[in-house]
Amino acid sequence: MTAGRLAGSSRHGEPWRVGVLFSQTGVTAVVEETQLRGTLLALSEINEAGGIAGCEVVPVIYDPQSNDRNFARLSHRLLANDGVNVIFGCYTSSSRKAVLPVVERLNGLLLYPTLYEGFELSPNVIYTGAAPNQNLMELCAYLLAHYGPRFHLIGSDYVYPRATNQLMREVLADSGGVLTGETYISLNADRRDLVPVIAELRRTRPDVVFSTVVGDPTIHLYQAYADAGFDPRLMPIASLTTTEAEVRAMGCAVAEGHITAAPYFQSVDCVANTEFVRRYQRRYGSDEPTNMCVEAAYYQVHMFARALAQTRTIETDVLREKMLGATFEAPQGLVEINAASSHTTLWTRIGRATRSGQFEVIRQSARPVVADPYLVGYGRTAPHA
The missing domain is CATH 3.40.50.2300 (Response regulator)
Known part of the structure; x- marks a missing residue:
């Protein structure tokens, strides 16, 4: 039985369960802790607004300790044992590559909120960080x-x-x-x-x-x-x-x-970011800065929630199709998940x-830039404001 069938849809008021894999300890925790915070802030906003179809979205959180083997092991636990089908997580490319065969084999969906080196396309990953x-x-x-x-x-x-x-x-x-x-x-x-x-x-x-x-x-x-x-x-x-x-x-x-x-x-000077920073600092402290990784971790959860509200199922194949092509007014500005590449159009x-x-x-850039993960348009740069 796949993780998608285990996760299915929420029934009888049961919560939607999602996996969260960001390191709270280890050498990359300095950024991954902020990605965890952005994820939890978005989830709290969604649940405070009534959840999805009246049900809370509940995170199952593990600390991979900045260790790629732990990322692989814990992603398998989430998908195979915890009834989770969607994972928000990974910072380093090596941790993503450790998780990739797991989500592909068990048909889970990884939402990856970190810039990376490009030259990758998986039907089981939505990339919300920057491509080269x-x-x-x-x-x-x-x-x-x-x-x-x-x-x-x-x-x-x-x-x-x-x-x-x-x-x-x-x-x-x-x-x-x-x-x-x-x-x-x-x-x-x-x-x-x-x-x-x-x-x-x-x-x-x-x-x-x-x-x-x-x-x-x-x-x-x-x-x-x-x-x-x-x-x-x-x-x-x-x-x-x-x-x-x-x-x-x-x-x-x-x-x-x-x-x-x-x-x-x-x-970044826009209303959406002003409100995001205010909410983030109200929750975590007025001296806590935001950053590109926490911002991507935050908005990808909201994009997931919008898709879930429409599908009423957390199964990968259905949810992914609804997320592809979706837009969102993120703190950085308007973003869009490109239907052809599963990468996000970003500023x-x-x-x-x-x-x-x-x-x-x-x-x-004068407008959001479409991700070109394989550099098909190699050498082209964005127009400027």
Whole structure:
């Protein structure tokens, strides 16, 4: 019996059960905890409004502890044992790839709220984070135009950074850029592991440090950079993965001047975001920042709930069809799940970190950008406001 048949539809007032897999401990908890918060905020809003068909949506929550094997094991438990058919979860691409064969085999549905390297399409995943054409392509063009052609790439040692840096190398080669070095560090790296990286930067003096470091080592990288006396006005760290959460953890003064590309920053100026930030901080504290990962985790739950209200069944095949093509006024602006790719049409923005811990948006698309996960339109960038 598949998980979909186990989950079925809510009867006799029984709650809808959904799985939640975000790490509350381990090296990537600094961001995954915020994704958990965004998920729970959305669920509380849905339930406070009466639930779906009069029934609450109840999360079954596990802590995978930033461990890919745990993600695989717990996703199987959710689908096979817990009567769950839909999972909100995963931050790293390696955790997503660990869960992918499980949801495909048991016909579950994973809603994945994190930017990733592209080149994937599964009927059992809805991708609500950015694909490379929605962040990397535009960031690279901006950096080449404003800082120079010489890039040093540094990433955590797993699938997302290596795949993303391969793409960055190709983009630089096509655009006249120069690679001064490429370095990988452990997901468990500490400050001592950054010593040779800083020495290499001091020796080669690139124009840009492109970081795909994730989790706690992000904090160590930026702090080591600041301790070395480098100037972000001359050699910024530019990232797709550094959010307001890491900025808060490393210290706002340490992050000031560095650059991130993302669909969403807390500083986005629109009514939907103002209300989202207000509700988030009312629940979690006035000093708790939002970020692109918590925003995607939040709005994907609401999009799921809208589909569930229409289908009255949580079975994968029915629910997925209703979610494909759906739109939602998210905190970042209007988004749409593309029916052809299961990826989400998102905004492209580039922000510079300020001393307040926020990002000043210095460049953004004039309209949402359709995800191109296989880069069929390679080299095309978004029009600008």
